[in-house]
Amino acid sequence: MYSARDLADAAGLGSAGGLVTKVAAVGAFVVLMVVVMLAPFGARGDQVSAACPPGAPGGANDPQIRGPLRVVQISYARIIDKVAADRGLPGQATLVALMTALQESQLQNLTYGDRDSVGLFQQRPSAGWGTVQQILDPVYSAEAFFGGVNPPSPPGLVDIDGWDSMPYTVVAQAVQVSAFPDAYARHEDTAREIAEEAGIDLNRAGDPYAGRSGPRPVTTVAPLTAAPANAQCGGGLINGRPIAGNWPTEQQSVPDPTGTGGMVTPRTAAWVRAAQAALQRPTMSCWDAHLWNPTSDHPLGKACDLFVGGDGRKLAAARAKGDQIANWTIQTADRTGVRYIIWYGRIWSARTGQWREYNGGGVYNPTDATGGHYDHVHVSLY
Known part of the structure; x- marks a missing residue:
């Protein structure tokens, strides 16, 4: 698990300058630690949001979460992004991970879930993701989500050919194998908001297959562009770029x-x-x-x-x-x-x-x- 110092650094409190700033930072950190310790033991109040579409778990960019819970979300977002950045993955990988964690746990390190699911990504020990103690370590769970040469065995993000050209919800589902495959897309706006508040660069360039073992796809296409800010339950429609390909006429054969x-x-x-x-x-x-x-x-x-x-x-x-x-x-x-x-x-x-x-x-x-x-x-x- 992350230590108090790790969480303080993730929250951006480790370099607070000046007596007043440090006192304020310590106060904010105390609130953060209280919420981090309490969050895993049950959803209360603003941790619960309406499902969209009906029947699926999680929330859909609404209602807006603020206060201590948002501080916790930002802290875990920074941890996830640091894992991605240290690997050399692009900001797009962080976005997919944040959308996934928002759907699975509201970006909280939960000690409970469906059957034996736990952690930020609700990974299951029985499915080979690791022990409960391992999965509850945010760094381990993020590494597991991104996949690659290190254990555990379920395929992660970098193990999926062409993931950087797929719709985000399709990529998340390929990793998670959820009963609600279309649910991840509705969290894109919230993930982008949290990333902005956390100072995360989602446009960061990188190697989409960093840490992968085995051969890589020969080609990939450009990553998805940003969806409209007001898009709900599907991420909205993106534009592309003009295509001047040469496509000879073919017969129906x-x-x-x-x-x-x-x-x-x-x-x-x-x-x-x-x-x-x-x-x-x-x-x-x-x-x-x-x-x-x-x-x-x-x-x-x-x-x-x-x-x-x-x-x-x-x-x-x-x-x-x-x-x-x-x-x-x-x-x-x-x-x-x-x-x-x-x-x-x-x-x-x-x-x-x-x-x-x-x-x-x-x-x-x-x-x-x-x-x-x-x-x-x-x-x-x-």
Whole structure:
């Protein structure tokens, strides 16, 4: 476990100058230590927040946590970031870790949890993460979350190929294997706020696979950009960058891997396989005759619809899922040949790298759940 000196340094109290400053720092540290000692023994008051979407544990950027508990969160955030920085990991790794710890423990070093889960990341001794005593050491638990050559055996962040190009919630789920895979995204805003208060640079450059054993992926794509500050339950939609790739025309020569019975292009089939692997096999359909819209890319085998489970305007979980699909598609578009995306009343073009309002293309009612693409994400490829 961290010592009192370690926590004081993490809280930025170790270098307080001047008598008045030192007295104030000591007072703040006393409050900090009281909360650190009490926090593991039960959630009370402002430690409890409403779930979003319904049924999932944890909070969703709301209500705002202030006071002693926020001081504790900042202190643990600094510890996690120091582990990442000492390894040479980028600030993006710290962001994923903070989002994960917020969902799992409200960024507290809990001595209890679901079944035998404990600690900042609610890691389980029975799943091979280490002993209870080890997991309750914030440095050990952060090292375990980031993964690499050292024990424990469950794969951590650096062991996941291409993690730095995936939606944050997908990466967190790959490490945690949670019953609520979409829950992590809703903590991005709070994680960024805590990082700012803690003086953590989330844009810090680094090696995304620092400490990894074995071969590394040949290529990765640019990290996700910041989500809108007011985004809730899904992190919001990101922009990309204009893509000027050369994508030769392909013929429909491959059976549609989504099982429609139609034929798609090799590029579309390859995109489906990548999406299934990265997005945990979402429900999707590609080829379709689309008799009401013969100019569609579906009958040409160059488009897929990915269904989010309902109207994203009404269901937070559906909105979050759609955002995750769209963001991953944007971040991989330069190597998959994506031409445009339609989701949540907006259309993204690889030519501009930007989102704009979607008007239905003269075919669909943009206010309808399906016509406006609020219940599915449309992806067209070159």
